[in-house]
Amino acid sequence: MRIGEAARHSGVSAKMIRHYESIGLLAPAARRDNTYRDFDIRDVHDLAFIRRARDLGFSIEEIGRLLALWRDRDRPSREVKEIASAHIAEMEARIARMQEMVATLRHLAECCAGDERPDCPILSGLAGIDADAPGNSHPRQPDHADQRADQR
Amino acid sequence: MRIGEAARHSGVSAKMIRHYESIGLLAPAARRDNTYRDFDIRDVHDLAFIRRARDLGFSIEEIGRLLALWRDRDRPSREVKEIASAHIAEMEARIARMQEMVATLRHLAECCAGDERPDCPILSGLAGIDADAPGNSHPRQPDHADQRADQR
DNA sequence: ATAAACCCTCCCATCATGGGAAGGTCAAGC
């Protein structure tokens, strides 16, 4: 089948199929008449595998390793689980960071009237005025410089 | 002060300061001797504002709007709150998507022995074998094609 | 024969950030 059909059956766009081939995630597809790519069922299975792994947030690099293990009948499931566990931990860390951001921002937003008046705790917070600090009602010098939050 | 000092005081790298200027997020900095940029306290305040907004996950585009509102003494706090609320909603949606991925993957990983044997529910799951489906113990044809999950 | 629906390869854009090259400036120390 041609790339469009393979795309439809696998849920991976033709654009991405070519891309995965170009970066070596997939072996170069067979060619018909030396121009059009020619896919069979197994290729579609590979693509659907990739698609599902992407849907679970795995990076291309991780998917490459998962594909290799999938093809290796003698793999130890330990190796698969290690990749999955590391990925879970990574996602949970990202979730935690985002939840912190949401909590901080929600707190600021709750204190904001959100009306026609200009006073705004959200802007004050971004400007470095810590409304929660005891006895602190004036701007603080930006004396922070190195605490990289490592977010996103 | 020169860019390095402004970077140290604001927590924004020199590289990014130049970048923010080049994309118009910040007005072009003053120049000394027609070559080096020259920053004052207010510039550093702006940079620290940007830095905090980035730490809360705002995009550059959102930060541009927040900066404009910050500088406008007559802003309605409503507008600020709208931006913040939309951003909170966006982050929560992303968190929810990631939590779904984690839940799915954790489930697969829990069923995986993680030892030297090759049997692996994680790989089976990625290959499209739905272990949870009742009476389903053989591979499923990849008959999905259009349900874009809109994740990440 | 022509139109529609495919396919091909390339290049560019996104978003935020960093690396690094090639070169200019300035202050301190010899």
Add this chain to the structure above:
DNA sequence: GCTTGACCTTCCCATGATGGGAGGGTTTAT
């Protein structure tokens, strides 16, 4: 005076995953 080192400048390239689109070729059905 001259070197050294620590700055600064601009410009280009890379990341990761994905899409857009140009310019051109092929196949198939009417």
